[in-house]
Amino acid sequence: MDFVVPQNIPPIATYRVMNSQGLIEDESHAPKEVMHEQILEWYKNMLFVNILDAIMSDAQRQGRLSFYMVSTGEEGITVGSAAALEPDDIITCQYRETGVFKQRGFELPDFMSQLVHNKNDPGKGRNMPVHYSGRANTGVHAVASTLGTQIPHAVGAAYAMKVADLEAGKPVSRVAVAYFGDGAASEGDFHGALNVAATRDCPVIFICRNNGFAISTPTSEQYRGDGIASRGLGYGIESLRVDGTDIFAVYEATREARRKALENGGRPILLEMMSYRISHHSTSDDSLAYRTQDEVEPWKTRDNPIARLRLWLQNNDLWNDELEKSTRAQIRADVLREMKSAEKELKPPLSSIWDDVYAVYSGEQLSQRAEMKRMMMKYPDEYDIDEYEGGIEAL
Structure with a gap:
């Protein structure tokens, strides 16, 4: 009679490629030179998300938006993972995946039309801000506020794509991807989705952004087990814990997860991306009521995905202070210009x-x-x- 004691099992390791100084820890995983242009695009997309978030948060305080949610500290997860997927893959999101939309082809007018709810918003002004939708070529389904419901949706899409390919006599060629937070992993939708995906061998990738908080509830009060990755094992799903502030690790892990998900007719993979929610949960939240500024501060610099990638770019002579200043200024000017333009448009009928x-x-x-x-x-x-x-x- 040998009871398994969780505390006696070593915690799952975290996969990392680049350290906080922007140095590659294992040169065998160093990005290839041909990727440099692509990496610059990732960096600019992360800057875009960060600057958009700052401006829109201010706009909400000015009464120009009803609500907003930022992605500060999680830009590397969304941009890096989206970059690793293929155009035909299907994605379901929660509400902190602005970087996924940006990396998949959303443009400034798409963001602004939804945020200010003008006549060009595909959702016709019915959804809260940051609940993007509508651009068909992105493969990203509309964001919904209901927590966790997008997880079984991705499983259903994966199963449908698998059946269609097999019935056509073709190998399984596409995956579905579900993004969600650590709080959503406590919903029944999460558990039901993982079980169906495992028993039906669905080609789906579950990407959990473990940012440490479900609104005001820290992970220490959410669960007693070893994070979210350990739950995948219980359902018979291969799982990996990844440093979400390291965009190279995120990209490489997602590429490998996609390859595995398509092997032998398809199977699910769970990725737990570790990060920290630097911002408030939303503009309706004051996180200093349940955590201290001293706790947040290190994540703004040392363990920040943008700062980390910037160091790598500078170490490899691909970026400098002048480029940083001019790029930030241009993004900011573009966002402000498009916001003013979107606000002048009429509302939906x-x-x-x-x-x-x-x-x-x-x-x-x-x-x-x-x-x-x-x-x-x-x-x-x-x-x-x-x-x-x-x-x-x-x-």
């Missing part, structure tokens, strides 16, 4: 409130539209009707 529910408007919907039009016409000074495309006539 008022009728869009009822669209996409039924194929044909129901009697109840028609009655609601008529009542809304009556109220707006009776109290025109109470509504900014001219800000909506089509004005009152859209009703």
Whole structure:
């Protein structure tokens, strides 16, 4: 009778390529010279996410946005992993994956239209800010606020792609990827998804951004086991813990996970990306109520994915202070310009409130539209009707 005592099992190691000084720890894993242009793109995309977050957080405080969530400290996870995937792969996200959208082809107008909810927002202003969607060639599904629901969605997509390939007599060629946080890993959706993926050999990669907090709850209060990677083992899923502040480790781990996920007809892989949520959970949160500034400070410099990659670029004569200054200034100018432009656009038509529910408007919907039009016409000074495309006539 030999009980397995968790505390007697060594913790799962963390895979790392580059240290906090921007030096490669094992030269056999050093990026190839042909990748230098690609790495510069990664760095600029991480800068974009970081600067966009700072400007939009300020905009929310100014009342120009209703809400915002930043990705500070996790830019390396999203950009690095997205860079390792193929264009035909399918992705489901949570709400801190701005870097995935950027790396997969989202452009400034796409971000801004959604954030300010103008008529060009594919979601028609119905979703909270940072819940991007709409650009079909990215392969990224719409973000939803409901925690963890995107995890089984990715499993279903992976299984569907596998069945389609096998029925066509082709090898399994695509993977689905689910991004989520450590808090979402406590949801039932996570456990159900892993079990189905394992028993059906679905070609899916589970990417957990373990940033240390589920809103205000630290991981020390979330679980007693060895993080999230250990849970994959319980479901029979190969798992790897990765230093999420090291973009080279993130990229290499995701590439290898993708290769493994497609082997022998497909199977799931779990990656636990270790990082730290430097920012507040959202603009509705004050994280200093549950942690100290001294705890946060080292992650802004020593263990920061942007700072770490910048050191590597400088060590290899691919970057300098002048490029840093000019690139940041250009990104900032571009974001501010596009935000002002997006704010000048009209809002979606008022009728869009009822669209996409039924194929044909129901009697109840028609009655609601008529009542809304009556109220707006009776109290025109109470509504900014001219800000909506089509004005009152859209009703």
